[in-house]
Amino acid sequence: EAGVTQSPTHLIKTRGQQATLRCSPISGHTSVYWYQQALGLGLQFLLWYDEGEERNRGNFPPRFSGRQFPNYSSELNVNALELEDSALYLCASSRTGAPDYGYTFGSGTRLTVV
């Protein structure tokens, strides 16, 4: 079974540009979650998508947005990049409505804003 795949692995952008990060969940998983892991900090919840709908978002400005496609893959967009957006962005997937299931995480996209 293929795991959660994220692309690209690394991304370098200039302040003010836009970044697009992609995530493919495990087959059969309909929920996708995005987290930001800044250096020295824990995981901050960004967005949750399920069945193509945004179910919840964390305490991030609107320039962080995303979507989920019919095949359940997902995209995270970060507009007007700022230096403090530099972080590891982790995607995870799970089955819907099963709280005792853990998530399966991808290896992340390392975004560097210069």
Place this chain on the structure above:
Amino acid sequence: GNSVTQMEGPVTLSEEAFLTINCTYTATGYPSLFWYVQYPGEGLQLLLKATKADDKGSNKGFEATYRKETTSFHLEKGSVQVSDSAVYFCALRISSGSARQLTFGSGTQLTVLP
């Protein structure tokens, strides 16, 4: 709201020492509890979980017991190895409502010396 408070790190131990990483939580309702591990340069992996009070999760010699009366889920291992060096995250997930995403603690860096 839901939150997880985790023992501050970093923690440095000698090989074969006993490990305890404290974790307490605040949650509405009855959460499922998890420990995740992140090895250098990788995403998070589920280490163990417990879904109801008094459940004990265990894996790879690690254990944690869901204590509802003390709202705790402390991680323990009787004899650590160098290969256990990683960052450990405690997390919770509630079963209903819009905030069903995993909520993580801040992580504890563990280094095991030979």
